[in-house]
Amino acid sequence: MPELPEVETIKLGLTKLITGKKILKIDVLNLKSFPNNKADVDNFILGKEIINIRRRAKLLMIDLSSNYSLLIHLKMTGQLVYVSDDTRFGAGHPNDSLINDLPDRSTRVIFELSRAKLFFNDQRKFGWIKVIPTELLSDQEYFSKHGPEPLADISPAVFKSNLKKHPRSNIKASLLDQSVIAGIGNIYADESLFLSKIHPKTLVKDLSNQKINSLINSIRQVLELSISKGGSTDRNYVNAEGKKGSYLEFANVFRRENQSCPVCHSTIIKIRVAGRGTHLCPNCQKATMVE
DNA sequence: CACTTGACCTGTCCGC
DNA sequence: TGCGGACAGGTCAAGT
Structure with a gap:
């Protein structure tokens, strides 16, 4: 599903919603969606603060205070949906919507933040989230095989x-x-x-x-x-x-x-x-x- | 080598 | 209504 405009829209939304928050806990409901070893997650992800969110091509990067990042590809059906404890409504509330029903059967990973959760949903399980040192996610390193950004001047x-x-x-x-x-x-x-x-x-x-x-x-x-x-x-x-x-x-x-x-x-x-x-x-x- | 096809998964829709 | 098959926004490896 998501192409550049969709990933960019998610980036803009997440920047507003989760920058400055800490990742307190991660529930992995489908291993293939989050193929990372426990030590990396314990040492570089849990308790770390989200300091920046970037996009390159169709990939999303969430940079953490540990100098590690979450690299995310949503592939065809991936979603990243933020639900604050304050925005949940009771059943039947006029603003009741998708966010009230999460997690659902497509939820693969749940990130617990302070007073909020971030749901990684992915019906077809093609998408993934990987833990990578931030310095490896430069254009030179990770993106050497990618062509130019269409909206950049070059x-x-x-x-x-x-x-x-x-x-x-x-x-x-x-x-x-x-x-x-x-x-x-x-x-x-x-x-x-x-x-x-x-x-x-x-x-x-x-x-x-x-x-x-x-x-x-x-x-x-x-x-x-x-x-x-x-x-x-x-x-x-x-x-x-x-x-x-x-x-x-x-x-x-x-x-x-x-x-x-x-x-x-x-x-x-x-x-x-x-x-x-x-x-x-x-x-x-x-x-x-x-x- | 250059380019095309199938596989990865789940869900939905369409025709019989 | 039930069931099989085709198809769905992405990307690789395998095939031609």
Whole structure:
């Protein structure tokens, strides 16, 4: 599930909610979700203060006062939901919601903070939380295989040269390749390609410089809009307060097969590209590019 | 080598 | 209603 805008939204929420708090206790309900040894947890996590929360690509980092960090990947269905003792309501309360029902059957790890809990929920169990020394989580170390951040100033030149390393790959697969550009997943790949009028199966070598420049702008536009809407909720995603994101109301093609294209009113189709469900307007995004 | 497919899991939806 | 199969936002290893 979570792509860059969703992870960024969670980061912003957690920063506000848990910075300065101490981790008092950890309940691991599914070992695969928290594959760490007891000594590391006892020595570097328990009793330590949360001093900073960061995001790189789709990964989240919670830095602690011990100079260790929790590195988190939410994969498809991961959630990090904060519930303060003060925000729980009685059954039937008008603000009664998801947060009242936690833990539930998808809860994998529970972090106990002072007067609050942080729930790591993950229906499909693909996600994980690892204990890592903070100094290893620099771009040089841990993220050497990741491409540039789309919203950082340096991205266009690096993005272009990374793209050209896989000239015979189709552009959709390249956008999903985290070593080319970081943080894009299926939703934002489809939406960016639509805005730039590029067919997802177009080979990278067949893209003009002009199209690549346009694509960079589209990626930024789409990601910024989504962050401003709190991300996309297709099924599972919620932010740190258990609330859904509304970006999909503004999406042009994603999950809109059989609806009409907002630009030309042709019928939007869904095909399979790079093994993934892919949405496009067959009229705006021609299979054969004519520059 | 470069690129594509299957596996990891659970849940839901659709067609018979 | 029941049941099998396809599919779901990510990422690797294995396969072609």
